Every structure is written in C-alpha cells, then in structure tokens.
Amino acid sequence: MPENHLNNGNPNYKKLNDLYSIQMAKGQLYETIITTKNVNGFEKNLGNLKESDNLKSDDNDTNGSVNAAPIGVLCKNSKQIVLYLYEGTHTVNNIHHHDYFIVNITQNPIIFTKSTLEDLSDEYFEYYHEIPFLKDADAFFVCQVNKIKEITKNNDLGSSKMSIVTADVEEVVQLNSHAIPLNRGIYAVIESLIHYTRIELADNETRTSYWARINEMNRVVKKVGSLQEKEALEEIIKEIKENFKDLN
Ligand SMILES: Cc1cc2nc3c(=O)[nH]c(=O)nc-3n(C[C@H](O)[C@H](O)[C@H](O)COP(=O)(O)O)c2cc1C
Structure with a gap:
C-alpha cells in the first residue's frame, strides 16, 4: 500500500483491529459505499464503458478520477470480505485493475442516492494511502484484492456475468464512534x-x-x-x- 501523506496525524481517525470492531458479524451482508480509483480508458459519465488498448494492471494506470458506488459487502471473517459484482460497472472494472479499494460505512441516504443516480463530485472524497474514501463516512476499511472468480448467475434479470471478489482487510479506520454498518x-x-x-x-x-x-x-x-x-x-x-x- 502506498504511504499515507495526507491524513497522517488526523486526531479524528482511530485505527481499529478488524471488522468485528465496527460491529460487523461473520456471514452477514452489509450495504456500503465502495470507493475506487478510475482506470485509464474507463471514463466517467459515458453510457457504455470504453476500454483503451493499453490497459495495464499497475497502480499508475489511473486517469485521476475517482468513483463511489453502493455495494453489498459480505463479512467472511474478521479480516476478509466478499463482493458479488455485476459486470459493466466502474467498480468492477476498477477492482479488476487496481489492487486496493476502500469500503465506506455510512447511513447517509443522500450519499447512497447520489452515488446510485449520478457521480459524486470531488468534494465528497479524501484520500487515505492515496486511495479515495468518503469524507462523510462513519468508518472505512482498506481492502486488498485476494482473488477474483468470474461466474454466470441466473436471476430475475436473466443470466448475468459476475465477479466474486475476495479481499483482505488491511486497515480499519473509525471516523465517528457511532459507526454502524447498514444491514437491511x-x-x-x-x-x-x-x-x-x-x-x-x-x-x-x-x-x-x-x-x-x-x-x-x-x-x-x-x-x-x-x-x-x-x-x-x-x-x-x-x-x-x-x-x-x-x-x-
Ligand atoms: C444498496 C445497494 C446495494 C448494491 N449492491 C450491489 C452489489 O453488491 N453488487 C453490484 O454489482 N451492484 C450493486 N448495486 C448496484 C450498483 O451500485 C450500481 O450498479 C451502480 O450504478 C454501480 O456504479 P459504478 O458504475 O459507479 O460502479 C447496489 C446498489 C444499491 C443501491
């Protein structure tokens, strides 16, 4: 993980041990906002994603913009999560190309809505170890992709391709002592x-x-x-x- 230059020493940040310290429980699914760096060639605000010819999987391969999307996070154990990501979203493409992403814990209805209906503007974001997170989050954790399995799933919408992403939780940071992960x-x-x-x-x-x-x-x-x-x-x-x- 790159060094964190921006937020070192911020007194409001409290590092916690693991997912259980933010009230997550093994086997439970939580609604979160995942923030990622956009990959070169995946421009925001385009109806269809367009992949450039020279995609590389290193971390310099970002176009400088960032992305936030509501995503369900399964707590596999105190230090691992699993995501089920549908094909065609910025989030799945970014996670396929960058090793790190951040899971934000929030119950803010406007953030859930705006990040679903449109793109969040830059002022919503800050950086931790150069990875974007939401300033308004109650807590967040930094994840490193461990493995990605691609499957085809049959559901109400017919058959869709999905990536099952298993990720290791590297750091858990609390911004608000009342942080509670959202479960439906x-x-x-x-x-x-x-x-x-x-x-x-x-x-x-x-x-x-x-x-x-x-x-x-x-x-x-x-x-x-x-x-x-x-x-x-x-x-x-x-x-x-x-x-x-x-x-x-
Ligand atoms: C509460 C909520 C949970 C969601 N969970 C998932 C999920 O687990 N996997 C997924 O692929 N999409 C999920 N979605 C849909 C994505 O958020 C949606 O497709 C979004 O537009 C993707 O944005 P992006 O292209 O910026 O990544 C969820 C949406 C909501 C509102």
Whole structure:
C-alpha cells in the first residue's frame, strides 16, 4: 500500500483491529459505499464503458478520477470480505485493475442516492494511502484484492456475468464512534410488523398486498438478516397464517 501523506496525524481517525470492531458479524451482508480509483480508458459519465488498448494492471494506470458506488459487502471473517459484482460497472472494472479499494460505512441516504443516480463530485472524497474514501463516512476499511472468480448467475434479470471478489482487510479506520454498518434485516422486520398491525384492519385485496410485502421482507431477511431477524419473520408469518387461513 502506498504511504499515507495526507491524513497522517488526523486526531479524528482511530485505527481499529478488524471488522468485528465496527460491529460487523461473520456471514452477514452489509450495504456500503465502495470507493475506487478510475482506470485509464474507463471514463466517467459515458453510457457504455470504453476500454483503451493499453490497459495495464499497475497502480499508475489511473486517469485521476475517482468513483463511489453502493455495494453489498459480505463479512467472511474478521479480516476478509466478499463482493458479488455485476459486470459493466466502474467498480468492477476498477477492482479488476487496481489492487486496493476502500469500503465506506455510512447511513447517509443522500450519499447512497447520489452515488446510485449520478457521480459524486470531488468534494465528497479524501484520500487515505492515496486511495479515495468518503469524507462523510462513519468508518472505512482498506481492502486488498485476494482473488477474483468470474461466474454466470441466473436471476430475475436473466443470466448475468459476475465477479466474486475476495479481499483482505488491511486497515480499519473509525471516523465517528457511532459507526454502524447498514444491514437491511432490521428494516425488513419493522416493515413486516407495520404491515402485520394493519392486516387486521384491511379489506381482502389490501390484506393480500400486505401479505405479499411481508413475504418479500421474508426473502430479504433470509438473504441478509441475522438469526434473530429470521426468527422474528418466522413468528410474524406463523401468526398471520394462524389467524388468516385464506393467506398462504
Ligand atoms: C444498496 C445497494 C446495494 C448494491 N449492491 C450491489 C452489489 O453488491 N453488487 C453490484 O454489482 N451492484 C450493486 N448495486 C448496484 C450498483 O451500485 C450500481 O450498479 C451502480 O450504478 C454501480 O456504479 P459504478 O458504475 O459507479 O460502479 C447496489 C446498489 C444499491 C443501491
């Protein structure tokens, strides 16, 4: 990793041991923002990525611009993560060409939205060991790519190529002592409970639509939730099935 020139000595930065020190748990999936350096030839703001002829995989091969995108991060253990990246994004191309990237922990809805709908402007970024991160992050960690496996996955969108990236966590930095990684599980439980409390009052058609939403929340919890969140959804569903025999 290149030396860090910019942020040495910043009193707000606290180095932590590993992913467990920012409340990540083994086997759980978190929604994060990944920041990367753009690769030469992958210009931002183009509908289709255009690869230049002379791509090299060394770290000088950057066009100076940076990228941020919301990405799910699976905590494999205290020092390793796994990403499932769809083909065609800046993030996957940048990670294929540069060894290092940063995972930012934030719950800022504007950052999630802006980085999905458009490109974040330069003022959102700072650098740690010359790798971009988000100034507004509550915590971030520096990752080094360990291996990349390419697969074809069949899902709702048909068949798509994906890269499964395993990366080693080199450094974990806390910027805000209340940093909590975002996991969709608890929101799915709360949404389900809200639907549950309304189901009794609803007419048949509305009840069926609440039931469909609860089933969707159950799908989310099965994919990303903790054991407790899975248990919560099971209880909600059991209760509804007992009380409303017409729903299945
Ligand atoms: C909350 C959230 C999580 C996402 N997780 C992933 C993911 O795990 N893998 C992926 O390939 N895309 C994921 N996406 C979609 C990418 O963020 C999206 O394709 C983005 O436009 C890629 O930006 P980029 O081209 O700047 O890399 C996610 C989007 C959101 C909103």
